[in-house]
Amino acid sequence: xxxxxxxxxxxxxxxxxxxxxxxxxDVAEFYTNKNISMVISxxxxxxxxxxxxxxxxHITKHIPGHPNVVPRNMPGAGGIVASKHxxxxxxxxxxxxxxxxxxxxxxxxxxxxxxxxxATRLNWIGTPSLETGLLISWHTSKFKTIEDAKKFExxxxxxxxxxxxxxxxxxxxxxxxxxxxxxxGYPGQNEAYIAIERGELDTYGTTFxxxxxxxxxxxxxxxQINILLQYGPIKEADLKNVPYxxxxxxxxxxKLLFEAAYGPLTLGRPFLMPPDIPADRLAAVRKAxxxxxxxxxxxxxAEKLGLQIDNPRSGEQLQADINRLYQTPPRVIERLRRIYxxx
Numbered sequence: 001x002x003x004x005x006x007x008x009x010x011x012x013x014x015x016x017x018x019x020x021x022x023x024x025x026d027v028a029e030f031y032t033n034k035n036i037s038m039v040i041s042x043x044x045x046x047x048x049x050x051x052x053x054x055x056x057x058h059i060t061k062h063i064p065g066h067p068n069v070v071p072r073n074m075p076g077a078g079g080i081v082a083s084k085h086x087x088x089x090x091x092x093x094x095x096x097x098x099x100x101x102x103x104x105x106x107x108x109x110x111x112x113x114x115x116x117x118x119a120t121r122l123n124w125i126g127t128p129s130l131e132t133g134l135l136i137s138w139h140t141s142k143f144k145t146i147e148d149a150k151k152f153e154x155x156x157x158x159x160x161x162x163x164x165x166x167x168x169x170x171x172x173x174x175x176x177x178x179x180x181x182x183x184x185g186y187p188g189q190n191e192a193y194i195a196i197e198r199g200e201l202d203t204y205g206t207t208f209x210x211x212x213x214x215x216x217x218x219x220x221x222x223x224q225i226n227i228l229l230q231y232g233p234i235k236e237a238d239l240k241n242v243p244y245x246x247x248x249x250x251x252x253x254x255k256l257l258f259e260a261a262y263g264p265l266t267l268g269r270p271f272l273m274p275p276d277i278p279a280d281r282l283a284a285v286r287k288a289x290x291x292x293x294x295x296x297x298x299x300x301x302a303e304k305l306g307l308q309i310d311n312p313r314s315g316e317q318l319q320a321d322i323n324r325l326y327q328t329p330p331r332v333i334e335r336l337r338r339i340y341x342x343x
Contacts, residue, residue: 024064024284025064026280027063027064027065027280027281027284028064028065029065030065030093030094030281031063031064031065031066031067031094031281031284032065032066032067033065033067034065034067034068034095035067035068035069035070035095036056036060036063036067036068036069036070036094036095036096036097037070037072037090037095037096037097038052038053038055038056038069038070038071038072038097038098038099039072039074039082039085039086039090039096039097039098039099040052040053040071040072040073040074040075040082040098040099041074041075041076041078041079041081041082041083041098041099041100041101041104042073042075042079042101043073043075044073047211047214047269047307048099048101048269049071049073050305050307051099051128051269051302051305051307052071052098052099052271053071054298054301054302054305054307055069055099055128055271055289055292055298056069056070056071057069057301058292058295058297058298058301059285059288059289059292062287062288062289062291062292062295063284063285063288064284067095074098077114078101078103078104078107079100079101079102079103079104079107080104080107080112080114080115082098082100082104083100083104083105083107083115083117083119083122084115084116084117086098086100086122086272086273086274087117087118087121087122087274087275088117090274091274092274092275092276092277093277093278093281094273094277094278094281094282094285096273096274097125097271097272097273097285098271098272098273099269099270099271099272100270100272101264102131102264102265102267102268102269102270103164103264104119105119105122105124105264105267105270105322106119106263106264106267106322106325109260109263109325109326109328109333109336110336110337110340110341111337111340111341118275119322119326120319120322120323120326121275121276122272122273122274122275123272123273123274123275123277123282123315123319124270124271124272124315124318124319124322125270125271125272125273125285125286125289125315125318126270126271126286126289126290126293126312126313126314126315126317126318127267127268127269127270127271127312127313127318128268128269128293128302128307128308128309128312129210129268129269129308129309129310129311129312130232130233130234130265130266130268130311130313131208131209131210131232131264131265131268131269132208132209132210132230132231132232132233132234132236132239132265133168133206133207133208133209133230133231133232133262133265134206134207134208134209134212134227134228134229134230134231134242135149135172135178135203135206135207135227135228135229136196136203136204136207136225136226136227136228137154137196137202137203137225137226137228138196138197138199138202138224138225138226139223139224139225139226140199141199141202141226143202143203143226143228144226144228145226145228146176146178146228146229146243146248148228149172149178149179149180149228149229150176150177150178150179151179152179153179153180153181154178154179154180154181154202154203155180155181155183155201155202155203156169156180156181156182156183156201156202156203156204156205157183157186157191157192157195157196157201157203157204157205158182158183158184158186158192158204158205159184159185159186159187159188160184160185161182161184161342162340162341162342163184163205164205164206164264165182165192165204165205165206166182166184166205166342167205167261167339167340167342168205168206168261169182169205169206170182170339170342171257171258171261171339172229172245174257174335174339175245175248175249175254175257175258176229176245176248176249180203180205182205183201189204189207189211192204193216208265209230209236209239210308213306213308214306214307214308215306227239227242228242228243229242229243229244229245230242230243230244230245231244231245231246231258231262231265232262232265232266233262233265233266234311245258246258246259253329253331253332253335256328256329256332257332257335257336259325259328260325260328260332260333260336261336261339261340263321263325266321266325267318267321267322268311268313270318271289271315273285282315286314286315286316289314289315290312290314293309293312
């Protein structure tokens, strides 16, 4: 009897191994001499574009069949244009992937009418990092702690009243009682940073830790800014003495609102594929992405470009995060949409 059972187990293992090898061969056959179109939800230049092209150069050697990856910039509406294309128009055979701004997967949750896609049906591949949002001030300003931002009006630059910096400013006012006044009309982050250095602004609506470490290292090295607050999916190890926003709210509904609001930061810089692609090809690309993250050549290239790859998350983790965020209680979503839309 024991011999028979052992024989059955060995046969089952052999069958499983054959099945795995067969699936890998099928994937390799599909991708051999194939081009993968990499849809990039931003224009040429900038962090998302640089990251997408770096991933495109390195992920190919980890995908069975070693396809070519061809970048295709598709900017518009903060990633919504690319997301709609990937959801509705892109072919669903595994020959298209993309990267979108981290707000794009949650725009339907935030009530953006143009975002008529179901992010839970898109296939998420992974992200090389997470984001941590910060509230900062110039070192010579009167804003030294988060308590100062509650006592005095604080001017914050933003491109528009519905931009991410404006949204996070309104969020902090609602949840923490800060007195941040949004000044719209700054073309981008760099212009707002110059205004902060000149004393024309007190802060930028939200500054990402990855942005500081890659583009404003001198601010950190020379202690030219005060960091009043951090918020996001993790507490940054280098910011141990900086208050963490979610720790400052006690109401459970407020905590859920904070978590939903920084949902985009949880997604980092997310890569994805269209819905309904063959499961074996999706699994292969997800596996290739995580293998690439550990690849020393990829990490070296990313470091040279100042790209953050310190907190990677797999496609399965991103999928679970997005599904969880879309299960946020309706009452919390109602508040989230009101703040996001500036009502």
